[in-house]
Amino acid sequence: MDKRPKRRKDKYNPYTLCSEKGRYYVYFVDVNNRIQMVEVSKSVFETFNIFELEDISQMNEYDRHLEHSEVYEHTLHKKKDSREWSLEEYFENVQITENLHMAISKLPEVQKRRLNKYYFEEKTFDEIALEEGCTYQCVQRSVYRAVEKIKNILKKL
Template sequence: MEGNRPKRRKDKYNPYTIFEKDGQYYVSFKDGQGVSHKLEISKALYDTFDAFELNDLVYLNVVDRHIEQSEVWENTLNMRAMKKSDSMEEIVFRKLQTEKLHKAISELPEKQKKRLILHYFQALTYVEIAEREKCSTRAVEYSIHGAMQSLKKFFEKN
């Protein structure tokens, strides 16, 4: 191939090739009879073809990496569809742990409790909490760290 061509993974379904030679942009392709053609195109059209190729590559990578490649049989689908229910012991244990956590949080100082809840249960960042409370990010971080240490001590003790 002549000229500078963008580095791409070869795809048998791509009917054209783009390249640049001596500051000019070209697209080459074969017509229905298998005759090769080379046309000069504008920079804008070259960039558009290039963007299309990149988008196609992104899609092909998604298919290769994230879409399941193995065969899926009916029994496999049924196994995945049915969520295994937790045993009664697991349900009771989780409920007791949740109650214990709520008791530990309720014993925290008000400011630590509020910041811990905002961070872990409402998914706010330190910066968002600091802006909301009009204080420094470091103060929020220190407060939440202190709350976590208090909770750790509570769980070690109980």
């Protein structure tokens, strides 16, 4: 069976066009969720084919205009992430990152390790306490103090 190229579907054109040995068919799912195959004439087949192509064109046109006319949080994030940074923004970001690494490097080893586990490995205070054989409060206090030390170091820069 010669299937048509895969085309964009939506709830308004839920059918598939096929042809085989000069015969033309339309496949669709009925209300009982069963696939139905109906043989149609060539003119009906071509009409459906033209309709699909026009429908695709209209959906694409709508999508292009919708993107420009409506603003949603997820589209803003996508645009924000895709935009190019200016040279100043890039170097400012690099400088902030370097300052943060430098501040973390000045922490005692225990605080560095716990900070890394909590923020970068996304472990809970309980998990860290269990790994290190200490209490929840000890780990929590250590991480909070590390954050305060980092803030103080960064303020001085």
